[in-house]
Amino acid sequence: MSCSVPEKLEYIFRNHDVAKNGEALITWSNRPAVVFGRHQNPWLEVNLKYAKNNEISVARRHSGGGAVYHDEGNVNFSLLTTHQAHCRPRNLRFVSEALNNAYKLQRDDMELQPGNRKCSGTAARIAHGMAYHHFTLLVVANLKVLSASLNSPHKNLIETTATRSVRAPAVGFLAQDDQRVNVPSVTDVIVRSFCDKNQGAEVEVIDVGFEIENNADMRKIYDELCDWKWIYGKSPSFVYRKDDVAATVKNGIVVESTGSLNAGERFALD
Incomplete structure (x- = not known):
């Protein structure tokens, strides 16, 4: 079983002292994966047969919210703060201003105009006085693969109180409007903007694979997130x-x- 979720994010959430060391911005990209919310049902949210046949990983995250498709054409951002400082609108305004071509609308999502094309979903986790707000941003996307991955053939056959994803009427990605953009350039813009807002911020590149092999705490988190009991058994x-x-x-x-x-x-x- 493969697993494609930000183990480092969960490790930082559990270990980073925001009051002492300041807010943190974590960015990453995944291999192809469908990542669904803590309180969701994978049989309802994911076309599991399509995912398996196309080597698309399936993962449950610790935060709530709906299911999203990730691949190397997405860039994911997580802003780690105290619970008191947690503010989704503020965070999305920061990203929108940095990119100058996407902006927050209803439901704390970001949409490209014209066409109200959703290009970013959002979720959050709050615990022990800490919070992180994270969202994926579609930079270059294959919308057919995205749609097929999230279209379960069993969605009308399951009765549950599990959180259901709300499908956007239209989906878009940044390269539709500007073919010059790519994941590295978007990541660089956001990181530089964060550093400008937080003087003294340091940038660190982390090899997550190395950390998993050499950090027992992170390996434990990785194993937990990849376990069948978490991915499937956690379903309501x-x-x-x-x-x-x-x-x-x-x-x-x-x-x-x-x-x-x-x-x-x-x-x-x-």
């Missing part, structure tokens, strides 16, 4: 119905079933 309880099959699922395990699914086994669909 749900009922799946199709034709003669009806299954009640808790913690990813079938507890009651009629038809071809067996009680006591992990829930799985072709």
